Amino acid sequence: MADKREKFGGRLAVILAMAGSAIGLGNIWRFPYMVGEHGGAAFVIVYVIATLLISLPVFLAEVMIGRRSHTNARDAFARLSRHHPFWKGVGFLTILIPTLIASYYSVIGGWSVEYLIKSFGFAFVRTPPEEVSGLFGAFVSSTWMPLVMHLVFLAASVGVVAGGVKSGIEKFSKVSLPVLFLLILFILVYSVTLPGAGAGVRYLLHPDWSQLTPRTFAYAMGQSFFSLSLGMGAIITYGSYVNKKENILATSAGTALSDLLFAILAGFAIMPAVFAAGVEPGAGPGLIFQSVPYVFSKMGADLPLLSGIVSAVFFLAIIVAAMTSLISLVEVGVSFLMERSGISRGKACLVLFGICGTLGTLCSLSFGPLSGVTVAGMTIFDLLDWICSNVLLLVMALLAVVFVGWILPRSVVRDEFTSREMYAFNDRIFPLVWFLIKWVAPVAVVIIFFTNFIL
Ligand code: PHE
Numbered sequence: 001m002a003d004k005r006e007k008f009g010g011r012l013a014v015i016l017a018m019a020g021s022a023i024g025l026g027n028i029w030r031f032p033y034m035v036g037e038h039g040g041a042a043f044v045i046v047y048v049i050a051t052l053l054i055s056l057p058v059f060l061a062e063v064m065i066g067r068r069s070h071t072n073a074r075d076a077f078a079r080l081s082r083h084h085p086f087w088k089g090v091g092f093l094t095i096l097i098p099t100l101i102a103s104y105y106s107v108i109g110g111w112s113v114e115y116l117i118k119s120f121g122f123a124f125v126r127t128p129p130e131e132v133s134g135l136f137g138a139f140v141s142s143t144w145m146p147l148v149m150h151l152v153f154l155a156a157s158v159g160v161v162a163g164g165v166k167s168g169i170e171k172f173s174k175v176s177l178p179v180l181f182l183l184i185l186f187i188l189v190y191s192v193t194l195p196g197a198g199a200g201v202r203y204l205l206h207p208d209w210s211q212l213t214p215r216t217f218a219y220a221m222g223q224s225f226f227s228l229s230l231g232m233g234a235i236i237t238y239g240s241y242v243n244k245k246e247n248i249l250a251t252s253a254g255t256a257l258s259d260l261l262f263a264i265l266a267g268f269a270i271m272p273a274v275f276a277a278g279v280e281p282g283a284g285p286g287l288i289f290q291s292v293p294y295v296f297s298k299m300g301a302d303l304p305l306l307s308g309i310v311s312a313v314f315f316l317a318i319i320v321a322a323m324t325s326l327i328s329l330v331e332v333g334v335s336f337l338m339e340r341s342g343i344s345r346g347k348a349c350l351v352l353f354g355i356c357g358t359l360g361t362l363c364s365l366s367f368g369p370l371s372g373v374t375v376a377g378m379t380i381f382d383l384l385d386w387i388c389s390n391v392l393l394l395v396m397a398l399l400a401v402v403f404v405g406w407i408l409p410r411s412v413v414r415d416e417f418t419s420r421e422m423y424a425f426n427d428r429i430f431p432l433v434w435f436l437i438k439w440v441a442p443v444a445v446v447i448i449f450f451t452n453f454i455l
Pocket of ligand 1: 023024027098228229230325326328329
């Protein structure tokens with residue numbers, strides 16, 4: 001059974017698939033507005049440090065759990081802990097959480113599809129700037145269109161997963177990631193050459209240290225975890241498709257650096273344009289669906305064709321980025337169902353489509369007909385987003401890193417990290433990595449957690 005499992009082709013394939021998971025709405029939608037809200041360059045510097053010292057060790061821990069156990073995320077914990085009941089329960093959560101996230105992630109993906117269609121019709125160019133942000137509210141609060149778009153987006157992503165690890169996920173990421181980098185570079189060039197863009201570039205390059213508070217650190221770390229797809233079973237699952245001989249330090253560092261690079265490129269693609277149009281940089285989650293279309297509308301007054309093309313490229317980039325991430329979330333549940341109940345990949349995909357489609361429908365409707373249904377003042381969508389990205393993600397990442405640092409024997413971890421002593425450099429830096437996994441990362445996560453809730 002074990003050797004029948006599919007594997008990624010080689011190092012590049014692993015990096016592209018993992019980077020595909022990592023690079024997503026977190027980079028294009030969340031990162032720029034977090035930078036805008038938390039002190040520009042100061043936030044970026046904290047973010048880079050947090051990624052290297054904390055997220056990368058957690059990432060390595062998840063890859064090791066996956067590759068060592070060579071099974072889906074639920075059974076990985078069970079197998080490596082010799083069926084300890086606590087870790088079996090933890091394993092179950094690693095299936096549940098990504099499935100929840102996939103549900104609302106695909107709703108946002110659906111919005112991007114709608115915005116791509118709007119771009120084709122030059123909707124932003126034709127709408128006066130002051131009215132553009134109203135398009136968003138009108139769209140999300142309607143009943144049917146957001147639902148249809150959500151299901152279309154989900155179906156397309158699940159379709160790729162149904163193709164299998166190598167001929168679905170790997171093939172798709174190999175094409176989509178390079179395309180994505182080209183798309184964002186195109187937007188970046190457009191953005192930084194707009195009159196008045198200099199202020200946005202300066203904003204990203206000049207740290208405002210006065211804005212740094214303990215919360216900034218917490219946000220930077222939380223954002224970095226989300227962006228690297230940690231705490232969701234996705235990296236554990238992808239790790240289980242990595243060849244035993246692969247150098248996991250190289251693949252993990254390659255993924256983290258691509259993700260970082262993409263986030264920074266996205267910042268430079270969005271902020272200069274936002275400044276050029278005179279929009280508030282700290283506009284929050286509405287940034288890409290409200291502030292950015294405002295830019296297109298304003299710029300469209302002089303150069304309508306170019307503005308229309310750039311807006312289509314922008315939303316296409318978001319769709320591609322979100323799809324590869326959604327694919328990795330869906331694959332967690334699919335690999336579990338296939339290995340647990342022995343059903344085919346195709347059937348497992350249908351089950352996942354049913355679950356995420358239904359939950360996503362509730363999330364989508366929570367902007368319209370179900371907006372009155374709230375728990376603790378939050379709509380269904382907000383509640384899911386809040387629980388998953390502020391609570392469950394951190395708890396799961398903590399459990400994964402504690403599992404590797406405290407439950408697995410040091411010799412096993414060393415063996416995995418060096419791919420059975422194949423890589424001398426990994427062997428040399430192992431004591432540092434071990435220290436980061438055992439002490440630094442867990443302590444940091446606990447601190448973020450409390451900062452989020454207490455401060
Ligand atoms: N990393 C993805 C992003 O930046 C989100 C994601 C989280 C994907 C967890 C998979 C698992 O958008």
